[in-house]
Structure formats: C-alpha cells, structure tokens
Amino acid sequence: MAQPLHPAHRLSDNSPTAGGMPSVLLWAGAAIGGLAVIGALALWFHYGSQVFFEMIRTGFAACF
Numbered sequence: 001m002a003q004p005l006h007p008a009h010r011l012s013d014n015s016p017t018a019g020g021m022p023s024v025l026l027w028a029g030a031a032i033g034g035l036a037v038i039g040a041l042a043l044w045f046h047y048g049s050q051v052f053f054e055m056i057r058t059g060f061a062a063c064f
Contacts, residue, residue, distance in 0.1 A: 044052045 043055070
C-alpha cells in the first residue's frame, strides 16, 4: 500500500531561532522601503516637484 508523502503529525521546531528568518526578511524589507521613501522625500525637497517628476518620468521612459 502507498504511504503518504508527508506525515500526519507535523514535526515542530522548538529551537530559539524557529521562525526567525521570515521576521528578519520582513524587517529588512521594511527598512529598505523606508529608506526609499526617505530618499524620495529628500529628492523632492532638494529639487522641487517639477524636477522630481521629470526624473521619475525619465526613469519610466528608460525602462519601458
């Protein structure tokens, strides 16, 4: 008779680092997103909205 591919009872990992990697990735992504927003605001305040939108438009035109 064929056996199931996975056991009926999942094994639990009780180590101190169990589930830590997704949390680290989530915090790293949030930090990178926050830096991107801060950088965009810095460019906005330094160059003004006209030049900021020109740079965004040029970037999209280069990509597409």
